[in-house]
Amino acid sequence: MKNKMLGRRTDLDVSTVGLGGANIGLASQAQVYEQHVLRPSETLMDLELGVATVITAIESGITLIDTAPKYGAGGSETIIGETFSRRPDLAERCTVTTKIGCTSPEDGFDHSYQRARLSIQGSMNRLGRVEFDLVYVHDPMGFTMSEVMSGTVRLLTTLRTNGLVKYIGIAADNPATAAEYIETGIFDVATVSGAY
Numbered sequence: 001m002k003n004k005m006l007g008r009r010t011d012l013d014v015s016t017v018g019l020g021g022a023n024i025g026l027a028s029q030a031q032v033y034e035q036h037v038l039r040p041s042e043t044l045m046d047l048e049l050g051v052a053t054v055i056t057a058i059e060s061g062i063t064l065i066d067t068a069p070k071y072g073a074g075g076s077e078t079i080i081g082e083t084f085s086r087r088p089d090l091a092e093r094c095t096v097t098t099k100i101g102c103t104s105p106e107d108g109f110d111h112s113y114q115r116a117r118l119s120i121q122g123s124m125n126r127l128g129r130v131e132f133d134l135v136y137v138h139d140p141m142g143f144t145m146s147e148v149m150s151g152t153v154r155l156l157t158t159l160r161t162n163g164l165v166k167y168i169g170i171a172a173d174n175p176a177t178a179a180e181y182i183e184t185g186i187f188d189v190a191t192v193s194g195a196y
Contacts, residue, residue: 001061006095007189010167012133014064014095019057020193021067021076025050035072040105043075050079051086058090068099068138069119069126073106077126085128098123099171100152101138111140111148116155131164134189136171137181145180153186 006012025045026032035044054065067076077098084091100119102109124130135156140148159165169189172178178192 003063006064009188010134012095012167015062017062018064018066019054019062021065021080022071024053024076025072025079041073043072043078045072045075045079047079047082051083054080054083055087055090058094063094065094065096067096068102069122070102070105070138073104074122074126077123081127095133096127097134097136097169098127098132099136099138100156101140109139109142111143111152113151113155116152120155120159132166134167134169135165136169136191138171139173140181141172141174141177157186
């Protein structure tokens with residue numbers, strides 16, 4: 001597996017192929033549809049299948065895992081956290097990224113400061129971490145930049161200052177939205193996965 005530095009402003013040396021956490025623990029395309037479309041507010045992800053997936057990915061050379069509270073209503077983060085509680089040796093071999101913006105699919109996106117605090121605390125609990133290498137602002141489309149900057153971004157910059165988050169990213173499925181945030185100079189990494 002080839003590795004590359006993530007972005008131009010980080011020291012995160014990660015595999016060029018990562019594991020996306022949106023569908024771990026789901027055994028079929030029908031389950032993916034049911035999880036994300038029909039029943040997004042509950043976790044349909046199978047814990048053991050998910051743990052086996054994460055272990056196999058890391059043992060195959062993957063060193064980048066991406067997740068979010070929205071994925072499986074917290075199920076994705078729970079699976080990754082459980083994997084590392086069983087296999088702490090694997091946690092040392094990879095970078096796990098998560099996002100802030102949607103703590104539960106039924107609640108939708110919310111970039112207020114208070115919701116951002118709840119979101120990061122939930123991610124810390126599910127993933128079993130107190131520090132993160134990289135946390136993304138998750139899909140700020142539909143919010144003014146002022147709302148996001150005074151809420152989610154303010155929390156992330158505080159966490160970065162306090163050493164609890166090393167790098168801040170923007171994860172916006174709309175490239176134009178991502179560009180607006182990139183131009184602020186605050187963000188270390190950007191992803192536009194849905195646009196890809």
